[in-house]
Amino acid sequence: MTAYSSTVDTPVGPFTTVVAGDGAVLASGWTPTIDDLLPVIARSLRPAEVRGRPELGAVTAAVRAYHDGELSAVDGIEVRQTSGEFIRRAWDVLRTVPPGKPTSYTDFAALAGQPDAVRAAAGACARNAAALFVPCHRVIRSDGSLGGFRWGLPVKRWLLDHETP
Known part of the structure; x- marks a missing residue:
């Protein structure tokens, strides 16, 4: 291909x-x-x-x-990734987390249907190949700190600030 x-x-x-x-x-x-x-x-x-x-x-x-500030512009873009059932569901859930309303890894695991799978939810973020289109930057630690991000914490901080009204 x-x-x-x-x-x-x-x-x-x-x-x-x-x-x-x-x-x-x-x-x-x-x-x-x-x-x-x-x-x-x-x-x-x-x-x-x-x-x-x-x-x-x-x-x-x-x-x-x-x-440029149109935060929903990426929502309709098709993304193609593959993995196991939980990871795929988690990626779909990430696309529903609204800009300006980050969620914790714990809450993200629950939203993805497995409240006890916090590490697996974090793994879904880490394995996400389609950053921005599948907004894994919107998942943060329960204490409000950023956690990780493949593209660096300064980029994650910029994105979260960009999305905050």
Whole structure:
């Protein structure tokens, strides 16, 4: 399969997206290179070839709009990830966490249907290849501290501040 990538400048650094031929996001994050993204794509979805493009239509428009303040711009973008049943459900739940209303890892586990699976819920965040489109940055520790984030805590802090009214 051939996929396509594009990098755009954002206020918090370069943001790169890798999409399948049909436009579904396979991976994304605040990095200038696809080398940071390809390893997090599930093997069954990993493209054989990635061709760079200046932009990716609706995906690039959504990334720009989000960073410009239209926080719901990324909501309708299709994402393609695969994993076990709980992780897939957790990723779906992440897409329902509203901007400006971060949830704790404990509450996230409960929302995903397994209140005792806090570590698994944190693992769903860590395994999320489609940052921003599946907003794992909206999950924080119960004490209000940030927890982890693949793209760095300064990026997570910027995103949470950006989403706070």
